[in-house]
Amino acid sequence: MSSMNDLREKVAVITGGADGIGLALARRAAAGGMKLVLADINEEALALVVRDFQAQGVATIGEPVDVSKFSDITRLADAAWNAFGAVHLLANNAGIGLAKSAWETTPAEWERMLGVNLYGVIHGVREFVPRMLAGGEQGWILNTASAAGLLTGPALAAYNVGKFGVVAFSECLHHDLRLRGAKIGVSVLCPAWVRTKIADAGRSSAAEFAAADPVTRQTMAAIQQAVAGGIPPEEVAETSFAAIGRGEFYILTHQRTHLGVRQRMDDILSNRPPTLLPII
Ligand SMILES: NC(=O)c1ccc[n+]([C@@H]2O[C@H](COP(=O)([O-])OP(=O)(O)OC[C@H]3O[C@@H](n4cnc5c(N)ncnc54)[C@H](O)[C@@H]3O)[C@@H](O)[C@H]2O)c1
Helix, strand or coil, rough: CCCCCCCCCCCEEECCCCCHHHHHHCCCCCCCCCCCEEEEEEHHHHHHHHHHHHHHHCCEEECCCCCHHHHHHHHHHHHHHHHHHCCCEECCCCCCCCCCCCCCHHHHHHHHHHHHHHHHHHHHHHHHHHHHHHHHHEEEEEEEHHHHHHHCCCEEEHHHCCCCCHHHHHHHHHHHHHHHCCCCEEEECCCCCCCHHHHHHHHCHHHHHHHHHHHHHHHHHHHHHHCCCCCCHHHHHHHHHHHHHHCCCECCCCCCHHHHHHHHHHHHHCCCCCCCCCCC
């Protein structure tokens, strides 16, 4: 199994790089000597972050993209290769949240959630991996799933389906690359709660919150509280780069997730319905 230890002068592409976990990954990559290609749908935040890195002497470009649009990802890859001539680390990290029951989630919400959280990752791999393979250098794909890619909860159908998809897709990608002896490794990042703005970005309006049924409302409040009390994104970035350095596939940042996975497997193998795990 390959790994990626020496980051110096290598090129990292990070989606959702203007904030939260993506920005922490970018800072950690820059600290290791990498050049940065940052992609985000929030153009204003992206421009500020790019200017900041450049001011610190980090070779950085920014590309405004919506990861759910394949043509945006093609433009991102073109920009990366035009600027730096290679890509070594692709972090498919952009993602959004939504708390709604399985039946209340609208077709448009399903499309948006899966478009960003699942297709964003699929598009990244489809566009970047062939070019990385053709470049012949050692590389790494880091897909941000979530503990919600391994464990289910109430009011999370669209989020869970997308993140379970990212875990399954990453496992398939790993098999496909290994069988070909490719010099590209894969990791899937599965954090539980991290202190970012994700619960703000996906936050429903006050009116929507009031209209939600009591179970959804309770879940929304618990998620916001859990995110606010989560681990700092810098810790996730540190753990991720350490795991990539060791060539590890699954990156779990919270011990609680291990317990949940064990419970889930026990439920399946004991023919029990899924245990409702506490949110925090
Ligand atoms: N915060 C948590 O508790 C947590 C836990 C597990 C997994 N995650 C996952 O981590 C990833 C990063 O989330 P975060 O917590 O840092 O959130 P965040 O909201 O702080 O940052 C996400 C970034 O992605 C950008 N973005 C959103 N939609 C986009 C799109 N369509 N195209 C391009 N960029 C887009 C946002 O503008 C933002 O800068 C997501 O995939 C999320 O699902 C977060």
